[in-house]
Amino acid sequence: MLVLALCVLALVSPLFALRWPAGLLLHRWRFPLLIWAALALQVVAVEVPMPRALAATLHIFTYVVALGFLWVNRRAAGVWVVAAGAFSNGLTIALNGGVLPARAGAVASAGIDPDLAFANSAVLEHPVLPWLGDVFAWPAPLPLANVFSLGDIVIVVGVFVAAWTGTRRLGAAEPPPTAHAQEQD
Numbered sequence: 001m002l003v004l005a006l007c008v009l010a011l012v013s014p015l016f017a018l019r020w021p022a023g024l025l026l027h028r029w030r031f032p033l034l035i036w037a038a039l040a041l042q043v044v045a046v047e048v049p050m051p052r053a054l055a056a057t058l059h060i061f062t063y064v065v066a067l068g069f070l071w072v073n074r075r076a077a078g079v080w081v082v083a084a085g086a087f088s089n090g091l092t093i094a095l096n097g098g099v100l101p102a103r104a105g106a107v108a109s110a111g112i113d114p115d116l117a118f119a120n121s122a123v124l125e126h127p128v129l130p131w132l133g134d135v136f137a138w139p140a141p142l143p144l145a146n147v148f149s150l151g152d153i154v155i156v157v158g159v160f161v162a163a164w165t166g167t168r169r170l171g172a173a174e175p176p177p178t179a180h181a182q183e184q185d
Helices: 002-016 022-026 033-047 052-072 079-095 104-110 150-164 179-184
Strands: 134-138 146-149
Touching: 002 146, 002 150, 022 150, 033 052, 052 079, 079 146, 079 150, 104 134, 104 146, 134 150, 146 150
Parallel strands: none
Antiparallel strands: 134 146
């Protein structure tokens, strides 16, 4: 929830500076249902009781779907940055059997129960690429206390780039097309 909340904050942040994210809102996103499907499937993988192997496989699959969305929209501002973070998380999750490895100290600091049935992030005995796992904590008792990874940070930065690229002042007239844009028409 922490990363999702930060991504939402990134998306609306131009409004706080009296700008609107024109580049992001006016972009023609290809296959937008893919990203919504990835998010919905991730909620199912984490929240719906199911065999651990199925939850782990579904968790990995959500990253495949999300990366598919990012690939077909790779020309949009910030997408390569988001894709780098998602790839980092997805690869680390795949190499660790469907779970993002977490640092024990970060889990404790965030007040997370390490004995959950399936967690998208967990303390593992012998993790692969542990430095790409959830090594940072947003500690309890702060709201949305959780652990997060370097990949999560990169994703949020990419969303900020996407939100701020092509912003326009609120109430400003739309700029006239450039000579380059007229040549393309």
